[in-house]
Amino acid sequence: MTNLLMMNIQMVDLHSQIAEIREELDAAMSAVLEQGAFVRGPFVAQFEEELSAFYHGAYALGVGNGTDALQLAYMATGIGAGDEVIVPSFTIFATAEAAALLGARPVFVDIDPATFNLDPTLVEAAITEKTKAIVPVHLYGQPADMDPLLDIAGKHNLIVIEDAAQAIGAKYKGRIVGTLGDVGCLSFYPTKNLGAFGDGGACITTDDELAASLRKLANHGAERKYFNTSVGVNSRLDALQAAILSVKLPLLNAWTEARRKAADLYDxxxxxxxxxTIPPRAPYADHVFHQYTIRVPAAARDDLAAHLMACGIPTMVYYPVPLHLLPVFEELGYAEGALPEAERASREVLSLPMHPHLLGEQIRYVAETVAAFSYASVSATL
Ligand SMILES: Cc1ncc(COP(=O)(O)O)c(C=O)c1O
Incomplete structure (x- = not known):
């Protein structure tokens, strides 16, 4: 182990990724500058086609970011004021925010501690007459247990919107996630498994009517130029991001394999x-390891993170506050203890460095540094 390698451990290493494909990226960006269409145009159309092929022919619409993808999915499926939307409490704020912005009420459901994902056995009890949709989030890159969720949705005539922002390419029982419900939502935030050099996102659907509606809503509700038939938003993937994503998409499967190898080594x-506790792997899931997230007893978690940081190893807590306990949702009336597994996960999770360019020696160094952590000071409280 050289000190140089150890000093360079990052949560996500975009520099190594860029170095791998620098020439192709430069050429792609130059081509956009030459061509001159910076919004829409051929580079966006080409990337949408490539993304559609990645999703086995499902319709793919490039949008401004993953949060917009969620908002557009909610809008296109008719979710609005007074509706209820079932979301896991243990996710990024955006999943619930995009629904709340439209006047819908997020109804938070607890997670399965074995997967960190929406617990299907708790969903039916949360359904009321106002429930319109279920929104599974494939957290950290591991698919939620979709079959029981789709069964419940079918039984109660509910829409299913998949938040697949962290799970591009992940499979559930061999089927690619994002196409299992009505609309799948992706984020191309730079640190995502497929990341742009700025904001970007996409909606995926196999439903032609929803595809048309999503496209229209993302373009000010205009069916054609200056002919607006509904109130929409302005949310577009720009040509530079599309060209960059077209360079990266063909490498995604190899990068995902590298993430899986890194996860195996960590395990x-x-x-x-x-x-x-190493991350659980559900038998039905092909995990894409957007994050490698361990559990640590709550009393030791922050001390371990500080110890790792002192040894040059960054970590992150995704997410430190479950959504039902955020101040913004106080008026929804959830008390502490209402969703115990989401709350416990918030206290226990710790994401370790994870990216396709992580070296075996670096992973071993992280593991050794975790092993060297003295938790004598906290063990009394464990
Ligand atoms: C699960 C999840 N949903 C939604 C989003 C929102 O995506 P964006 O940051 O592109 O708006 C993200 C990423 O930030 C995410 O991880």
């Missing part, structure tokens, strides 16, 4: 460690 190196 091996950490499995004997009594302090940490």
């Amino acid at each position: 091996q190196a950490l499995s004997e460690n009594e302090l940490v």
Whole structure:
């Protein structure tokens, strides 16, 4: 192990990724400058076609970011004031925010502690006459248990919107997530598995009517120029981002494989460690490891993070506050203890560095540094 390698451990290493494809990126960006259509135009159309092919022919619409993709999915499926939308409490704010912005009420449901994803066994009890949709989030890159969720949705005539922002390419029982419900939502935020050099996102659907509606709503509700038939938004993937994503998409599967190898190495190196619990892998899931997230007893989690940081290893907590306990949702009336697994996860999770260019030596160094953590000071409270 050289110190140089160890000093360079990052949560996400975009520099190595850029170095791998620098010439192609430069050429793609130059081509956009030459061509001159910066919004819409051939580069966006081409990327949408490539993304559609990646999703086995499903319709793909490039939009401004993942949050917009969610908002557009909610709008296109008719979700609005007074409706209820079932979302896991343990996710990024955007999943619920986009529904709340439209006047819908997020109804928070607890997660399955074995997967960090929406617990299907708790969903039916949350359904009321106002429920319009279920929104599974494939958190950290692992698919939610979709079959029972789709069964419940079918039984109660509910829409299913998949928040697949962290799970591009992940599969559920061999089927690619994002196409299992009515609309799938992607984010191309730079640190995502497929990341732009700015904001970007996409909606995926196999429903032609929804495809047309999404396209219209993302373009000010205009069916054609200056002919607006509804109130929409302005949300577009720009040509530079599309050209960059077209360079990266063909490499995504190889990068996902590299993430899986890194996750396997972490699993091996950490499995004997009594302090940490390695990320669970559901039997139905092909995980794409957007994050490698361990559990650490709550009393030790922040101390371990500080210890790792002192040794040059960054970590992150996704997410420190479950959504039902955020001040913004106070008026919804959830008390502490209402969704115990989401609350416990918020206290216990710790995401370790994860990206396709992580080296085996770096992973072993992370594991050794975790093993060297002395938790004597906290063990009394464990
Ligand atoms: C699960 C999830 N949903 C939605 C989003 C929102 O995406 P964006 O940041 O592109 O708006 C993100 C990423 O930030 C995410 O991780």
